[in-house]
Amino acid sequence: MNICVFLSAADLDERYTRPAREFAELLGKGGHTLVWGGSDVGLMKVVADGVQEAGGRLVGVSVEFLSDRARAIADEMVVARDLAERKAQMLSRADAVVIMVGGTGTLDEATEILELKKHGHTTMPVVLLNTAGFYDGLRQQFLRMEAEGFLPVPLSDLVFFAEEPVGALAYLEESSGMR
Numbered sequence: 001m002n003i004c005v006f007l008s009a010a011d012l013d014e015r016y017t018r019p020a021r022e023f024a025e026l027l028g029k030g031g032h033t034l035v036w037g038g039s040d041v042g043l044m045k046v047v048a049d050g051v052q053e054a055g056g057r058l059v060g061v062s063v064e065f066l067s068d069r070a071r072a073i074a075d076e077m078v079v080a081r082d083l084a085e086r087k088a089q090m091l092s093r094a095d096a097v098v099i100m101v102g103g104t105g106t107l108d109e110a111t112e113i114l115e116l117k118k119h120g121h122t123t124m125p126v127v128l129l130n131t132a133g134f135y136d137g138l139r140q141q142f143l144r145m146e147a148e149g150f151l152p153v154p155l156s157d158l159v160f161f162a163e164e165p166v167g168a169l170a171y172l173e174e175s176s177g178m179r
C-alpha cells in the first residue's frame with residue numbers, strides 16, 4: 001500500500017518521535033511505501049529513516065522553496081512548484097492517509113483530505129494518529145461539527161482516530177482488505 005503521511009518537519013520531543021518511529025517501522029516491515037513531504041529534517045526524517053531501515057520504499061514530494069531540505073536518498077523524489085501542487089501530488093500517489101502530529105501545514109493537509117472524502121472525491125481510508133492526545137481538541141471540534149449539523153456524513157466515515165501506531169496500520173490494512 002502507498003501510505004501518505006502528513007506530519008511536521010520540526011524537531012520534536014521523544015513522546016512524538018517514538019510513536020512516529022514505531023509507525024514507520026511497522027510500515028516498512030509491512031512492505032508498504034511511504035509517501036511524504038520529502039524533507040530530511042525533524043519528524044519527517046524520523047519517519048523516512050524508520051521506513052527505509054525496515055525495508056519500505058520512500059516517495060517524497062518536496063516543494064521548490066523547501067527543496068534544500070529534500071532527502072537525498074529516496075526511491076522517488078518529486079519537487080512541486082507550490083504547496084497546493086504538493087498536496088495534490090501526494091494524494092494522487094496514495095492509497096491511504098495518516099495524519100501525525102504537526103502544525104498549520106499538517107492541519108491544512110488534514111482538512112483537505114477530509115473535505116475530499118466528505119464530498120465523495122476519495123474513498124481512501126484516513127487515520128488521525130492521536131499521539132500523546134495531541135488531537136484531542138480537534139476531535140472535540142469535529143464531534144461538535146457533527147452534532148450541530150456541519151458534517152453531512154458521520155465523522156466515523158471521514159476519519160479513524162488511532163491512539164497507537166499499531167492500531168493505525170491495522171485499520172488501514174483492514175480497510176484495504178489486507179487483513
